[in-house]
Amino acid sequence: MAKLTFIERKKLETLLEMGGGYVLDFSNRTFHEFVADSVGLEIYDQKYRYGSGSKANCLRGFIEVESDVNVSKLIRDLVEYAAEVRRDADPELVAACNAISDRLNRATNSSPSGNRTAPAAMPVSNEQRIRTFISYSWDNESHKDWTRGFADALVTNGIETILDQYDLRPGEDRFQFMEASVRDADAVLCVCTPAYVLKANSRSSGVGIETSLLSPQFYERMRTAKQFIPIIRESDGASHTPDYLSPLIFIDFRIDSEFGSRMEELLRLLHGQPKHRKPTIGPRPNFM
Structure with a gap:
């Protein structure tokens, strides 16, 4: 498995325009052909399927499970293609993404005994993963796309995520879906x-x-340990949250340029990895 940092992933996703489930200007067919030419693998293989199975999610799945050597090669080729087709591509961002490929390539070449295959990662059991349900309103297509990109970032960072755009299909009972989603979510x-x-x-x-x-479970949250986390995407300057959530501290996602740092804050909370930990209490001083 290729180990990319959150910041590295964010840079790649920005350059490759993955926010709405797409990858650059690829169709399903041309993306399949590009990956096959680059690394000789089938990008729509089930093992790469994450969430909705979009092109962006398949690429995220590829990065998650493939070896450093394959991920390095595909990133290099995608970055080269992006630099050609995106006239607005930031040269510094292109260079930063190429540096990600170079880092993975160096890690491959420096592995013991020249082994170019990354060791198998320890699987994370479903019991260890926190499950989240995203509650949102269909304000407009842009907001739906942003919410799906928000969910994609959670999924690719180890958070099982329930989202209607992924998990509710035509012919299914939407009320049963909402009830089950609220009941089964940890957060x-x-x-x-x-x-x-x-x-x-x-x-x-x-x-x-x-x-x-949600509201009955909200008032039972101390007993059930279910988390409720307000995510502020837009505000009119009045009330940021529904009345029942007003006592809670929120995470502010209103500024797009700060998406990475806010997402890290949320991921640390969900994974129980705070940025600052209280030190262990020490002994009492020896007062003279």
Whole structure:
């Protein structure tokens, strides 16, 4: 498995325009052909399938499970292609992404006995993974795309994520889906916008139904250990969150340029890896 840092992933996703589930200007067919030419592998293999199975998610899956040598080669070729097709590509970002490929290549060449295959990673059992449910409103297509990209970032960083765009299909019962999702989640992430707040407080539309399901569990959260985390995406300057969430500290995702640092903050919270840890209490001083 190729080990990329969160910042490295963010740089690659920015250059390769992966936010909406796409990769550059590839169609499904041309992306399949490109990867096959680059590393001789089938990008739509089931082992690379993450979440919705979009091109972006398949690439994330490839990076997650493939060896350093294959990931390094594919990144190098994708970056070269991006530099050709994106007239607005930042040269510094292109250089930074090539540096990621170079780092992986150096790690491969320096492995013991010239072994060019990365050692198998220890699998993470489903019992060890936290499961999140994303509650949000369909304000517009742009907001739906942002929420899906937000979910993608969680999935690729070890968080099992329930999102209607991934998991609710035509013909399925949306009310049963909402009820099961709220019940089964370890953490509920409420993506707050003015429309979401209004619908939640008035108990209208799908958000209102979710709120009716969520609020009883919210008041039981101390007993059940279920987390509720407000994610502020947009605010009109009045109330940032629905009334029942107002006591909670939120994570502010309103500034797109700060997405990486806010996502790290959220991931640290969900994985139980705080940036600052309280030191172990020491002995009492020997007062003279």
